[in-house]
Amino acid sequence: MTAQINKRVLREHFGIRARPEQVVVALAGNPNVGKSTVFNILTGLRQHTGNWPGKTVDNAQGVFSYRHTSFLLVDLPGTYSLLAHTIEEQIARDFICFGHPDATLVVLDATCLERNLNLALQVLEITPRVVICVNLMDEARKKGIIVDIKTLEKELRVPVVGTAARIGEGIEDLKEALWQVATQSTPGEPAPVRYSPEVEEAVQELSSALEAVANGPLNRRWLALRLLDGNPSILAGINTYFELLSN
Amino acid sequence: MGLSYTHSWLDIASDKAEEIRQRYDNRIADLIVNDLYSNAEEIARKAVISSRRSRGWDKKLDDILTSRRFGYPVMMVLLGAVFWLTIVGANYPSDLLALLFSRLQEQLTRFFSVTAVPGWFHGVMVLGLFEGVACVVSVMLPPMAIFFPLFTLLEDLGYLPRVAFNLDHVFKRCGACGKQALTMCMGFGCNAAGVVSCRIIDSPRERIMAMLTNNFVPCNGRFPILIAIGTIFIAGILPYGLQSAVAAGVVTAMVVLGVLITFGVSWLLSHTILRGEASSMVLELPPYRMPQVVPVIYRSIIDRTIFVLRRAIIMAAPAGALTWILANTYIGDFSIIVHVATWLQPLGQMIGMDGFILLAFILGLPANEIVIPILLMMYLSTGQMVDFTSLEELRQILINNGWTWLTAVNMMLFTLLHWPCTTTLLTVYKESGSKKWTAMSFLIPTVTAFLVCLVFTQAVQLLGLV
16 A cells, blocks of 8 residues: 555656556765766666656666566765755655655765765665665775775664675675665664754754654654754645645 | 645644744754764764875864864955065056056157148047057056966965855855855956856855845956055055055955955845845865966966956957047037036045046946046046056046045945946846846946945045045
């Protein structure tokens, strides 16, 4: 039932047609982290490009199979953040939030992990179904930077895979991790972002006003944070989403 | 699935969020972003082992250049130093060029007097066209040729993003985007280029705001006016050793004033016709690099100086000729210029200038570089014939035409704040695609210039300082 509704939202709101048994994976990342390389190496030539409905932002979808499961990989616009200050950020946020992909693959640049982690943390606040791909490991090695994948996994509490997509390194591990996350019935619990006391207080206070979403598909804490951001685009996004659901 | 949601809970929740936001002085959004980054920083610190050559000095330098305490003073000092070097360096070649052109003019005049060309031809060609171009080259070229390489060096060092970083919170408080600091830096070169660079601002509201206020940064066509007037008039009163430093201080003060007015106007706009809250942005602070001196000099001389100068000369030649014609065509007892200037006189005087200055600014609409040449030509054509070979003589011409320090300050204020040139206006039209915003980009600076000069002049006169 839920899966059917999700597919319908995907179709009507995002123009993405997934077959009923197909697993949908969103691909997110900062600009210039080799996101397209990861996309290409996973999907090969089975790609389809177009625009996001009603937007002039490119949209690419590709298909691949792993362990007899068909994956539909949706390439989101490259963004530094999901706080939705730009059309690109809004598209990426809305897709991860309302499109309910079975997994979200966040590609990070190993040579500047700190800046990239910002996006990863924002994705993890929306959904626990996340695989982190630390790409450009080869370049990092050349620069003398070593990313400790195990530590990163422990800190974030979601699967982390180190890759060098250009030379095909780590791609099988990536598929395995995606399959695990997309097919598991109960997702894990990522480490929460730690906020300063003032923010926590404000979230607590607002949470009571968000009882209505307590058991719904939206993450209450995340919604509280976004309302506190005061970005009007989230309200529009939620309204459209519930209109779709109540159809 | 809870499909029975109504929208009302969302409205209630967002009202509540608004109330909480207000209670925390609208700091929550910033805190959230800060916390996200410090989480990312902490995780990265644990997970990344870097044997890379330590970025220690980089970081230390950033800590100073972007600190609350030293950020602004360092900015001021650097800006002042750039202007000081420009002024000191420009004086000598400026005088030399002026002398050269005046010799050349003598030769030309002699040549014309032995050939049998009519007097009006000599007037249009030599006293109009040639003198206009000569003045543009000798007054405008030296500061440009020195300022541009210096500014490009700062850009190449990686300092400009730090400026944007320092100014970000002020822009935000004015409801503008922090990237505006970068578009303003572009404006130093050329306001039209500054307006084009506003594309880097994502939010349409903030982009329009940056376009409308870009003109408050003096472009290369205008800041030599500031330098010339500042040097000969404000600093001219002082003993020789101090002159350059004081002139640099005056020009820096003007630029700072322009920035302050940008903030004020942005704030006003974001509370009236461009209402809205400022958005956050990601600004990458690139590592500091040793600038490549030769390419920098090449780039700034070829790309900027020559290009800008060419434009100025193309505008100055016909404008010089036209001004000479207007100044020598008589209707009744007076030339056309005198008629128009007399008509503009009351308005000019109200804002502490005169009709000629105002007319020079109006005729300078195609390019601000030609304002001073036109003004000189108009002054010279009305009687007091002074051979202009140095800045000292420029000062004499101005004093003979009734200038006081108040006139000089108003001239500088008006230069800084008045309407953009036609190229900039056309660019605003192209970039915004709106006649309304183009009109605003003309009106906002114009009104500001008149208001500031009016208030300043009236205050000074009321206090009896002149």
